[in-house]
Amino acid sequence: MLLAIDCGNTNTVFSIWDGERFLCTLRTSTEHQRTADQYYVWLSTLLAHHRIPMEIDAVIISSTVPRVVFNLRVLSDRYFNCRPLVVGKPECLLPKLPRVDEGTQVGPDRLVNSAGAFDRYGGDLIVVDFGTATTFDVVAQDGAYVGGVIAPGVNLSLQALHEMAAALPHVDVTKPQKVIGTNTVACMQSGIFWGYVGLVRGVCDRIRGEYDRPMRIISTGGLAPLFGQGDTLFDEFDEFITIHGLRIIYDFNKAQGNV
């Protein structure tokens, strides 16, 4: 069984595969203090709940938080007796190398999203991932990540507004009925929702302006479904792009005899 771990700045998602068969996804908050033993207790409890035997013999990790990788390596080594593939490390091969400025450490989630989206949709893509940050990844015709855009995440912006302005409450992000808010909460929700619709549309239009071929826009990440309701911004919504990308990169390394 393959354990694919997508560790973002907010949440860590474990997905389990039996050969080519996808079994389940488990989510926990990202905390770098969490030890290998703690991960194992959590994982074995949930797998028992799903009646999935713990037969993991391969692990691949993508982490935007470098500090958590240590404990995930210990988890793989101690409990699954294997060395994990860590996306972004030289020993993990990529189907296509990114074409970016020399010395740039591209976020591994963006490499994984590019590989997953290219496999599903082909090239000439913008992948918009609504995570802690909102990232736009440009995937070229041949599947390489060739750059993109990083904007503050939706919840991050709302949190900043609440923390820095004394009279603004914590609010949840939602699509407001009207743009003109008639109370504080409605005004904030409008600013975030319609502001983000404008941001996504504006950034994608400008990317298309700089790119010399037609592009499709694929959305993913926790808040993508919400923005799917805000005019027709995306060609596809695919919540499994990151998981799929991890699978693709693992299979590529296996085919190359690297694992």
Ligand SMILES: Nc1ncnc2c1ncn2[C@@H]1O[C@H](COP(=O)(O)OP(=O)(O)O)[C@@H](O)[C@H]1O
């Ligand atoms: N299904 C959901 N509904 C609402 N908010 C969500 C959902 N999933 C994630 N979020 C929120 O979206 C933000 C990004 O989450 P996530 O995609 O897990 O980020 P990351 O990959 O950076 O850890 C977080 O603030 C999280 O609380």
Ligand SMILES: CC(C)(COP(=O)(O)O)[C@@H](O)C(=O)NCCC(=O)O
């Ligand atoms: C932009 C990110 C913080 C997004 O991470 P996430 O919101 O998924 O936790 C991550 O991809 C990252 O740390 N990138 C490094 C810089 C780069 O990709 O160019």
Ligand SMILES: [K+]
């Ligand atoms: K992510």
